[in-house]
Amino acid sequence: MSGKPVQEFDGKVFAAALSTAPGVYRMYGADDALLYVGKARALRNRVGSYFNNTPKSPRIQAMVAQIARMDVTVTRTEAEALLLENQLIKSLTPRYNVSLRDDKSYPYVLVTREDWPRIALHRGPRAVQGRYFGPYASAGAVRDTLNLMQKLFKLRNCEDSVFKNRSRPCLQYQIGRCSAPCVELVARADYDQAVHRAGLFLDGRSDELTHELTGEMEKAAEQLQFEQAARLRDLLTSLRSLQARQYVDGHAANLDVLACAMQGSQACVLLLAFRDGRNLGTRAFYPRTNGEDSAEEVLGAFVSQYYAEQSPPREIVLDREIPDAELLEEALSSAGGRRVQLKWSVRGERAGYLDLARRNAQITLASELSSRSAQQARSEDLRDMLGLAEPAKRIECFDISHTMGEATVASCVVFNEEGAVRSQYRRYNITGIEPGDDYAAMHQAVERRFRRAVEEGGVLPDVLLIDGGAGQLAQATAVLADLGVDGVLLVGVAKGVERRAGHETLVLPDGRELRPGAASPGLQLIQQVRDEAHRFAITGHRGKRQKARMTSKLEDIPGIGPRRRASLLKHFGGLGGLKKAGAEEIARVEGVSEALAARIYASLHGLVTAPTPDGRGSG
Template identity: 30%
Template sequence: MESPSLALQIQTLPDSPGVYQYFDKDEKLLYVGKAKNLKKRVSSYFNKVHDNAKTNVMVRKIATIKHIVVYSESDALLLENNMIKKLQPRFNVMLKDDKTYPWICIKREPFSRIFSTRKMIKDGSEYFGPYTSFKTIYTILDMIKELYPLRTCNYDLTPENIRSGKFKVCLEYHIGNCKGPCEGHEPLSVYQDHVDQIREILKGNFKDSLREFKKQMQFFASEMEFEKAQVMKNKIDVLENYQSRSMVANPKITNVDVFSIVSDEASAYINYLQISHGSVIRSHTLELKKKLDESDEELLEIGIVEIMERFELKLKEVIVPFNVDLGEKVNVTVPQLGDKKQILELSIRNAKYHRMEQMKQMQIVDPDRHTTRIMAQMKKDLRLPEEPRHIECFDNSNIQGTNPVSACVVFKDGKPSKKDYRHFNIKTVEGPNDFASMEEVVHRRYKRLLDENEPLPQLIIIDGGKGQLSAALKSLELLGLRGKISIIGIAKRLEELFYPEDPIPLYLDKKSETLKIIQQLRNEAHRFGITHHRDRRSKGALQTSMETIPGIGEKTMQTLIKHFKSVKRLKEAQESAIAEVIGPSKAKKITDFYHSQNQTDDRKQV
């Protein structure tokens, strides 16, 4: 519980929206948070033991609480965002001022230039963006260049300068990329009409430009100027192609901002799509590093405010997967179906794709961090008391009821540890009995580990349903290990996960990393067991067959087993091939034996 001085600080907090700050005894900032009600929110930290260990650590360190009162929760959101970026508290989500993003500028001047820039100059010029990469900007500017001949020079094209003949046309005019406004070859009204159409394209509205190009194409065609008509047709194709790639929904959906979140134990990925006239005109994914096991609701609010700040957004309507509080002026929509639901799903796909790319990079650049994240995710997904750094999986093999064997494969830190794999030949069970076989091998495995004082796994996986799981549990109980090691069974058909004394199976997302690792364990145990089972059958059949061959000893048998792998291959082998392995004399004995055996079999059939 908090100290008396801390209790007094909490009691004197107002019931108002605002931002609170936690400091330790050395006056170092631990955490910044926002609240609708400061007293209720801060009190909640001290009224219970938190599930997250880091939160408990932070609470124990708090010595001083400071607060700032604001008018509304949306103001608190903005203030919290700015303070986190500026002060970087130890226990807050990681927020950093990112690089300056590029914009497309329509310059306020006669014969407006259109270009990319990282600097916004408040001179009345229009800025579109910011865009998350110059690649996107280059694609848009190249498309605009194909559609409209614009100037690239920085001349001051006032009417007086043009009339005085101060400028001369350049190469861009001669190759058809510019109409030469510097010498008065293009009227200002026509040029600015093109700029107006470009402005609409940058807003996601292609309708006016397409209508104008089609009108010109039809005019040129009616005048028999087919080359000019073809030029207009090419421009229509360019614009329609760009429109089809950017349009994702009904064109009536405009001025909408979409936010979604995908998270795991370590990070959250917030995707942002800006929709205008049914087209995506901006996309960005923000990664947040978790510190205190924050909820998706908290993280999405933090992410939305951060993206608003970065891109200077003025939100009117937002589409989100669940309700968030962004103030009274913002219309929050949580769609259940239709076009808006489709846009939200697109945003979620983008967030998942970004997360997957980040994980691939992390696996290469920082494998330890990748492993830690996977283990934390498995602990959460499988409801385990600790991370499953050491996992063992058992599988039985008794094809056609012969040579029953069992395999145990071991994964450490999510990867196969092949030196720890073990085979078990079933000793105490007569005939094919999966349950009794599982009981035997689990008992033998962990009795040996206990006897040899070897480390036990955090998780045991049984390849099978409730029956095999119950059999394995009997052995753990006999050894006094029940409850000390987590154990689950996986059924093969529907990938159901069974827990002891729980009749309802757990179903994981088919694409989850946890399920993929469990499937890899199960498949590896099956492969390892089948390989051993085949070896035993082949060896047994070969030995049984060859024991009756006169003059063939044990060492010769072992040599033949190693070389031919099976009786069938040995029977089909030429005498010369056998002679290369064990010499001509013994090879003749073997081929004569199988030749006489075949003749006996033929007589029996007659």
Template identity: 30%
Template sequence: MTAALDLQIKTLPESPGVYQYFDKNQIIIYVGKAKNLKRRVSSYFTKNHDSGKTRVLVKKIESIKHIVVHTETDALLLENNLIKKYKPRYNVLLKDDKSYPWLCIKKERFPRVFLTRRVIKDGSEYFGPYTSVKTVRTLLDLIKELYPLRTCKYDLSAEKINTGKYKVCLEYHLGNCLGPCEALETETHYNNSIKEIKNIIKGNFRESLDRLNTLMLDFAEKMEFEKAQNIKEKIDRLSNYQAKSTVVNPTINNVDVFSIISDETHGYANFLKLSNGSIIQSHTTEIKKKLEETDQELLELFIVEIRQRFNSQAPEIYVPFQVDLGESVKVTIPKLGDKKRIVELSERNAKYYRQEQFKQIKIVDPDRHVKRIMAQMKKDLRLKEEPRHIECFDNSNIQGTNPVAACVVFRDGKPSKKEYRHYNIKTVEGPDDFASMEEVVYRRYKRLLSEGESLPQLIIIDGGKGQLSSALKSLDILGLRGKIAIIGIAKRLEEIYYPDDPIPLYLDKKSETLKITQYLRNEAHRFGITFHRNKRSKSAIQSELEQIPDIGKQTITTLLRKFKSAKRVKEASFESIKEVIGNSRAVKVYQYYHPESKE
């Protein structure tokens, strides 16, 4: 750190504000907010940072500028505006909202209601932005079904209407417009419809439903049943739309809900806007981490940006954990009931979005998918390095017969089947899983060492503490203990055991790390069982033929090649056996199965 930079830091005020870091070319490379500018900026130069990117950032800082503000809220807003303006390299930047659709109620006599992507400051009212055009079109269709509105662009001033300048068009004859251009609909009646439309857009359906119910009953009393039925259909459509959007009780009004989930490299944040218990807006986005930001930091950034973008004035927000947003908004962390459920719904939306992103990434960017999986496994299994090469061992024997073992190999989280290996247990008598595991692990890595092959970053043993201890003995003999990470996975509760640690690790049942670990274990079991079954089957077939005196292995092989099984050999005629192995050996085979024969 230069003397000039040190002096700047020492003279910073202990007040809320925003700081800007500049590099040697006087380009802004980072913008941040702080409750206490001096303490926050000093921490960059006094802490040992785990993140490599943060260390690089600190090295590039040549000068600092700051802006003091009155409150934390001002600092949040100013930070957000500066990030959007300068787009610093080391700041998280959310996508802009240029292409999002809005619902516009035009400022004019007999206002039109339409979808637009351009916000013009002409006094018109804009609702949104919405994240889906489909959502806006559905809402517009509902509005048009309930309220006949004009779609023409005429200037419907009182003077032009009174002079009879316009004539009703086809929309009037189709019943889609009530003809304000010929003064067939009053401005008061039209504006009442606009008022109710605004309520529907905001999620307040009660007023429209009450008016329509009253209207329906009036028509019914007047015996105008066709008109009453028409109103009833509108009520049903509006109620159906409300039912689809209502997720909690209607007392939750004018609230923003935010949540976030994250992995090593990205955060996934969701926003829900509630009005009268209905979700009227939803937005989820992916945020790329730059300096290993915490969930709190990312969520604070997301909240400030989204409330600006969606022009939200909601006085209260629901979040899953505490965030610092100043005193301008009430922050609630729900613990029970409907409020808690709506936060969980927001989190579920974030999780589904994350899963969709993963599926897309797996297709278009498989390298990033692999890096993410490997980073997650390294973190979850507490490894020193990413387990790009994993090997898993499993023993198979039934009542001590034909003991075998299997080793399966995964590279970058996927099976490498050409590297799978089977082992016949050679040094162990009887069903001794521990000794068998010790033998096969020793044989596997002694061979890899002698051939100069690469060793795995992780060994998985199918079994608990006993099998893991046996495998460790072999690694000790070979001098590999500590050089290769090794764990055991038990079948009962899927607990994971580590060397010299009696307390197992329990991974989240839905975690990708556990799924890959289970996949490895199941693949080793399948591979071992298949080999064991084939060996048993071959042994069972040959065992009966081997009982025949003076018949060798070559003769047995010849018979099986022709007849396929010992049973068919037994059922074959003397002549057919004689054709395959000759007279003298055929006599021995045939008389073994037919002792009464005198052939």
């Protein structure tokens, strides 16, 4: 019985039926996988251009040949189409789009959104409510900025647990770097004003800030508030000395310089950032080009996607003209609430910065490609060493960590062809085993990871490394056999003589043992993955052990249940704060009597007190 033939997609007919309105189009393959997302000034013209007889690059030809269907979304303006395109590329990651890789490690300056906002360095997902300024080139640049913020605006940087439990100002107040909002030595309105000014400074709007401060200083002087006027004068003097650090055309530098270097389909975009005369350093990005070999297209996609997430400066200097530059200017200006200019034909200081960015982009890309080449050589040597048909695309490694059987934690790290995939790392708290039983711990961790993969259809590694010898390897082998998992090569990594690196023995399930030696690139890759698993396990174990020890000290005190324990820790900001408190201060916590406070104090300080009414002592 023959099935009905699949009707081929007729792009010319589809395009002819579209309107000439702006919008976004999406291309799908036969398996309904998204191939490409694009924006259009006129949908009919842009979509039709893919199916006419004009010459096209091999990448576009390959993409068009796979189209099984298309759909479109009409927008009111081209700027709306640009914003929607960026959102779809980021959320759907189409196969043929150039995409900026997400990297949560970029450091930011965070000003929290709360009654008394805190200013701090932030990395990772933006889970905390507040304003994020950056990203900065390095954590050092953020710390320099925080140092300035504390000197200029005296904002707090302490954690909430400390802030809420202060009874007197800390050292930061004494040295003039904080206005002590913890004990309300500053009025709420004055503190809010300082937060507003810090925001202007971090936004690169120092001219506006300077104008505002000048007006307030003159007003204070007219009202004979000379102390206030003197404070504002000193702040203005500090700001102007900072602005004097770097000028472009006589104005404080406030711009981004971008250069794109390419070798084949590998790209590096280098960002050189200045804000209010401060050079924030450089940062390199490696967009996924997905076969695109035009530096103009790559840089254009980068600008579009990067500044959809980050606040752009007034001026962005590029090392080449990019497509849809006018549209990007319009969209960025509209989103930022101020005019943003894209420039690529520049002279003077800007040309010097552009040359610096170009050279750094080329050097950085060459270094990255060299590193990737070394990684590829390691993968190929590992393939030959283990007898694989092709280099492993995914390697996982398990390690167990504990101290004399206490707080056992297992780690699972993941590496792909490009290196560590930290977003897919996992830790497992091991329970229900005899303390120190590494075999049972390994069995439990591997079973939990692969049972879930089997039940949910998850991805499996090509190579699974087990930190240990034949015993640990046997546990993992048994788990995969019980779950019916095939196609995963198991390798035990046994430590060498005197635990010396390079002398490891690789144990295979069939009983063979390999000793590649320190010069083996394949073994170097295994060491890299194993060491990362060990580091990740140790970090988790230490955290678990510390938490357990802190909690157990309170749990061992008669009369302390979960609710009182939580109240005490919250009131004092943790066990450290509780240990510093006297019995009288502990008794002020709701639900804690003087007798119980005495027992808590005695227990935390190793003292002996009289037995409780039920006959149990607290010492």
